[in-house]
Amino acid sequence: MSPNDPSLRSFIEVRADSDFPIQNLPYGVFSTAQDERKRIGVAIGDFILDLAVCEEAGLVLVEGAAERLFNRDALNPFMAFGPAVWSATRARISELLRADVALLRDNAPLRKVALVPRAQATLHLPFHVASFSDFYSSLQHASNAGMILRGPNAALMPNWKHMPIGYNSRASTVVVSGTPVRRPLGQLKVGDQPPYMGPCGKLDFELEMGFIIGQNSPMGEMLTQAQAERMIFGFVLLNDWSARDIQAWEYQPLGPFLAKAFATTISPWVVTREALEPFRVATPDQDPAPLPYLRQSRLQNYDVTLDVTLQTAKMTSPKQISRSNFKYMYWSSLQQLMHHGSTGCAMSIGDLLGTGTISGNDKSAYGSLLELSWNGTQPLELGEGETRSFLEDGDQLSFHGYAQGDGYRIGFGEAAGTILPALPVPV
Numbered sequence: 001m002s003p004n005d006p007s008l009r010s011f012i013e014v015r016a017d018s019d020f021p022i023q024n025l026p027y028g029v030f031s032t033a034q035d036e037r038k039r040i041g042v043a044i045g046d047f048i049l050d051l052a053v054c055e056e057a058g059l060v061l062v063e064g065a066a067e068r069l070f071n072r073d074a075l076n077p078f079m080a081f082g083p084a085v086w087s088a089t090r091a092r093i094s095e096l097l098r099a100d101v102a103l104l105r106d107n108a109p110l111r112k113v114a115l116v117p118r119a120q121a122t123l124h125l126p127f128h129v130a131s132f133s134d135f136y137s138s139l140q141h142a143s144n145a146g147m148i149l150r151g152p153n154a155a156l157m158p159n160w161k162h163m164p165i166g167y168n169s170r171a172s173t174v175v176v177s178g179t180p181v182r183r184p185l186g187q188l189k190v191g192d193q194p195p196y197m198g199p200c201g202k203l204d205f206e207l208e209m210g211f212i213i214g215q216n217s218p219m220g221e222m223l224t225q226a227q228a229e230r231m232i233f234g235f236v237l238l239n240d241w242s243a244r245d246i247q248a249w250e251y252q253p254l255g256p257f258l259a260k261a262f263a264t265t266i267s268p269w270v271v272t273r274e275a276l277e278p279f280r281v282a283t284p285d286q287d288p289a290p291l292p293y294l295r296q297s298r299l300q301n302y303d304v305t306l307d308v309t310l311q312t313a314k315m316t317s318p319k320q321i322s323r324s325n326f327k328y329m330y331w332s333s334l335q336q337l338m339h340h341g342s343t344g345c346a347m348s349i350g351d352l353l354g355t356g357t358i359s360g361n362d363k364s365a366y367g368s369l370l371e372l373s374w375n376g377t378q379p380l381e382l383g384e385g386e387t388r389s390f391l392e393d394g395d396q397l398s399f400h401g402y403a404q405g406d407g408y409r410i411g412f413g414e415a416a417g418t419i420l421p422a423l424p425v426p427v
């Protein structure tokens with residue numbers, strides 16, 4: 001039976017609104033107070049199936065592996081085995097968790113050590129981030145940002161509809177959900193005044209998805225669609241925290257540099273490309289037609305609802321400030337990857353690619369405060385007497401995402417972070 005079959009049920013109880021039914025099986029890296037070693041697990045309902053325990057018990061084995069793969073602190077060694085192994089491993093884990101399979105269900109001693117309550121686990125970065133590149137591929141976001149920064153006549157640059165625009169960012173500051181984010185210091189310039197060093201005054205979030213490259217590609221070669229598809233291991237939620245005022249002064253002529261390099265938050269569970277297969281939808285019509293190296297078969301976007309909530313230090317509960325969807329992307333993740341490799345740029349296991357901010361057509365679906373407050377000209381009403389143009393110290397921001405199936409959802413968990421005040425400028 002396919003691990004994606006909607007009728008599958010686990011012997012572990014899973015609520016209909018849980019992010020982690022048996023059809024999902026996302027991978028993460030966790031530790032517990034009892035056992036502080038980082039290891040790999042799969043989320044199921046309110047539990048984590050400890051794959052290191054399953055591997056040791058001989059229940060989940062990777063064909064051809066000379067060493068154990070799941071008692072590791074990152075998914076990279078497992079990802080290296082490639083898509084056939086990813087698929088076989090997911091099918092095996094699905095089988096172990098099925099309500100009608102006795103192997104784990106009826107082995108109480110093994111269940112006791114292999115199933116860890118998620119509430120008792122600490123989650124870590126799920127993979128070693130080799131490199132991180134970020135794109136700019138939502139038509140609505142690029143149009144909004146262009147209108148705000150350059151005016152309505154120059155909103156979209158002439159290259160935008162011909163290629164997925166992107167930049168090489170920093171892997172060193174990618175952090176897992178829950179890690180606090182320090183307001184950055186940076187060089188700023190206001191009006192005709194000389195530039196100065198100080199705390200960012202326009203701190204923003206960017207609602208994105210990230211996708212993880214699970215296979216290497218050789219330097220010097222373009223990628224075909226088939227190659228590129230086989231290289232995508234899975235997806236996470238991604239917040240590309242942005243310092244708009246630092247960016248405005250530094251970005252010409254080479255693009256963002258430090259304004260986006262101080263922190264990037266990802267959700268801890270990697271949802272596999274396979275788990276999202278039932279939720280493929282058409283990429284929007286692309287006119288002009290992309291060059292041949294960017295052509296793709298039709299269904300390359302995914303229907304994943306994306307929610308953003310904000311809670312300030314004074315508020316008693318979080319307020320939803322945006323609902324967008326991964327399917328709004330103009331350029332698909334596949335096209336982003338094909339483009340990234342097109343000059344012969346080698347891709348590596350553990351590369352993280354950000355989709356770019358995902359905005360929908362109306363304000364309720366905008367994916368950044370730059371758009372939601374129209375660069376501070378229309379502050380956002382949060383209730384409880386609070387408004388925001390940009391993020392302030394103590395603000396808690398959180399992303400959630402899920403693909404809705406019939407009676408179950410493929411969820412992504414959470415990508416959250418709280419803003420800490422800037423440190424003083426060293427003298």
Ligand code: MN
Nearest residue numbers: 206240356357
């Ligand atoms: Mn971004």
